[in-house]
Amino acid sequence: MKKLLILSGKGGTGKTTVASAIIKLAKAGAVADCDVDAPNLHLVLSQKTDPAVTEFLGGDKAWIDAEKCSNCGLCKENCRFGALIELNGTMQVKEYSCEGCGVCEAVCPEGAVSLHTDVAGKKELYQAERVFSTAVLKMGRGNSGKLVSEVKSAMLKNAPDTQLAVIDGSPGIGCPVMAAVSGVDFVLIVAEPSYSGLSDLKRLLSVAEGFQTKAAVCVNKWNISPENTERVEDFCKEAGIPFVGRIPYDPTAVAAANNGQTLADQNNILKTAVQDIYCQVMELLGISCK
Amino acid sequence: MKIACLSGKGGAGKTLVAVNLAVAASHIAYVDCDVEEPNGRLFFKPQDLQQHIVTTRLPYFEEEKCSGCRKCVDFCRFHALLYVREKPLLFPEVCHSCGGCMLVCPQKAIKEKENPIGLIEEGRYKDIHVITGILNPGEASGVPVIQEALRYAEGDAIIDCPPGSACSVMESITDADFCVLVAEPTAFGFHNFKMVYELVTLLKKKCGVVINKELLPYEPLESFCKEKNIRILARIPFDEETARLASNGEIAAEHKESVRTIFMELLEKIGGAI
Numbered sequence: 143m144k145k146l147l148i149l150s151g152k153g154g155t156g157k158t159t160v161a162s163a164i165i166k167l168a169k170a171g172a173v174a175d176c177d178v179d180a181p182n183l184h185l186v187l188s189q190k191t192d193p194a195v196t197e198f199l200g201g202d203k204a205w206i207d208a209e210k211c212s213n214c215g216l217c218k219e220n221c222r223f224g225a226l227i228e229l230n231g232t233m234q235v236k237e238y239s240c241e242g243c244g245v246c247e248a249v250c251p252e253g254a255v256s257l258h259t260d261v262a263g264k265k266e267l268y269q270a271e272r273v274f275s276t277a278v279l280k281m282g283r284g285n286s287g288k289l290v291s292e293v294k295s296a297m298l299k300n301a302p303d304t305q306l307a308v309i310d311g312s313p314g315i316g317c318p319v320m321a322a323v324s325g326v327d328f329v330l331i332v333a334e335p336s337y338s339g340l341s342d343l344k345r346l347l348s349v350a351e352g353f354q355t356k357a358a359v360c361v362n363k364w365n366i367s368p369e370n371t372e373r374v375e376d377f378c379k380e381a382g383i384p385f386v387g388r389i390p391y392d393p394t395a396v397a398a399a400n401n402g403q404t405l406a407d408q409n410n411i412l413k414t415a416v417q418d419i420y421c422q423v424m425e426l427l428g429i430s431c432k
Numbered sequence: 433m434k435i436a437c438l439s440g441k442g443g444a445g446k447t448l449v450a451v452n453l454a455v456a457a458s459h460i461a462y463v464d465c466d467v468e469e470p471n472g473r474l475f476f477k478p479q480d481l482q483q484h485i486v487t488t489r490l491p492y493f494e495e496e497k498c499s500g501c502r503k504c505v506d507f508c509r510f511h512a513l514l515y516v517r518e519k520p521l522l523f524p525e526v527c528h529s530c531g532g533c534m535l536v537c538p539q540k541a542i543k544e545k546e547n548p549i550g551l552i553e554e555g556r557y558k559d560i561h562v563i564t565g566i567l568n569p570g571e572a573s574g575v576p577v578i579q580e581a582l583r584y585a586e587g588d589a590i591i592d593c594p595p596g597s598a599c600s601v602m603e604s605i606t607d608a609d610f611c612v613l614v615a616e617p618t619a620f621g622f623h624n625f626k627m628v629y630e631l632v633t634l635l636k637k638k639c640g641v642v643i644n645k646e647l648l649p650y651e652p653l654e655s656f657c658k659e660k661n662i663r664i665l666a667r668i669p670f671d672e673e674t675a676r677l678a679s680n681g682e683i684a685a686e687h688k689e690s691v692r693t694i695f696m697e698l699l700e701k702i703g704g705a706i
Binding site for chain 1: 440441442443444447468469471474507509510528529530531532535536567569570571572573574575594595596597598599600601602616618619620623624627630631634647650672675676678679680681
């Protein structure tokens with residue numbers, strides 16, 4: 143199985159738009175949405191059946207037994223995350239600040255602190271026409287990298303014999319992106335033709351290089367700024383990264399997504415552009431796109 | 433007052449709104465908390481730059497004192513310590529800097545050193561104090577950089593948040609008096625807008641919506657705002673000139689009177705709401 147990951151650095155450049163079109167064009171049998179902070183792939187990949195839902199267990203959270211607590215303040219003093227506050231004469235844990243390190247439990251002389259597993263989100267697995275693994279992280283939770291790894295492994299476990307897996311990533315360069323890059327064969331970066339887009343592209347490539355993963359770049363909405371599209375292409379040429387195509391800005395792209403359709407379901411210039419990118423990426427992956 | 437700009441979905445226009453709002457306000461700090469991809473500075477091109485290194489603490493082991501009791505390894509819930517040849521070995525990328533290993537070591541063999549994970553860049557653009565948090569590529573969590581960036585903003589500030597609705601966003605809006613939710617009138621934009629709205633409601637923050645890149649009103653978003661009684665503070669129409677200005681790192685409110693008017697009015701409405 144070849145694993146293709148779609149990333150962008152900057153948000154909103156069109157990762158999901160490109161990923162969903164490639165999924166349709168390739169008839170990919172394995173798909174994962176690793177943008178667990180803001181998952182959208184399910185909005186354009188209609189599924190005939192309901193998903194199997196499982197809990198995502200994040201880190202632990204501390205809990206204080208008010209009856210045992212003597213309010214000595216040692217936990218608060220030793221907590222580096224500011225997760226303990228005194229409220230009405232007892233210590234309480236701020237759920238969103240607690241990282242579950244267990245220091246408070248270790249220092250409490252009364253044995254009043256215990257740690258409990260925190261349900262930090264849910265995972266969803268569709269298995270009808272394709273294996274589609276996705277998830278939602280709860281508000282304000284950390285551990286998104288762990289959830290990304292679990293979403294990916296659920297996809298791999300349930301579709302081991304598929305030729306191509308397509309993974310939609312998240313913006314940024316932090317923990318969830320690094321968890322998504324780990325173990326994939328190829329990263330397609332969707333860049334935006336702007337100063338911001340180019341700056342974020344460079345930051346993302348420095349992370350991908352660290353993983354020694356092969357990458358290629360395409361530009362979305364290129365005609366918003368032909369000059370900046372050239373800048374991205376020139377940068378790729380200099381850095382020795384394959385540039386695999388441009389997708390124009392066209393209002394029909396938004397209309398398609400609003401109707402739950404991908405660019406591959408269109409019959410216009412957008413479909414031709416994304417098809418061309420798809421074929422070049424498949425060639426780089428050593429798969430025939432016909 | 434502190435005004436945070438957030439969106440859920442990436443690319444909805446958080447930075448566009450935050451930068452132009454800062455220009456409309458003037459005499460204010462602009463804090464870029466989108467530390468994984470800090471782009472406000474590309475618009476401001478701030479002068480008189482000063483850099484401050486942001487560090488976290490990492491444990492190290494004094495070998496001659498370590499008895500190999502492995503209490504530290506057993507304590508670490510993040511599996512950042514591995515027991516190899518009867519000594520602890522640190523995996524820095526998973527360490528949360530909680531200090532627990534140091535606390536439980538009976539030999540006092542564990543010390544800590546500062547480990548750089550990013551930068552705060554401070555500068556000026558006209559009368560705006562531009563503060564940028566920048567996470568080093570390869571670092572997992574930007575939260576310490578966000579906390580540090582916010583510390584540099586004394587008084588009134590516009591806070592440019594990261595995308596999503598996870599811990600980094602929550603950290604960015606901790607002290608915000610008002611949250612501007614920037615929404616894209618599309619199916620994707622609306623879906624992520626609902627998530628970020630849930631987050632600000634959970635934190636009991638005052639908020640209002642700015643609809644960006646509007647071609648036509650997106651009905652589901654309109655009726656959701658009406659139903660939940662969320663005020664639509666401004667509508668920024670999509671036009672290619674504004675898009676081009678933004679793509680070249682230009683501040684639209686300084687080039688287009690129509691954009692300037694939108695942000696002056698937006699600022700007034702936020703002031704009224706607070």
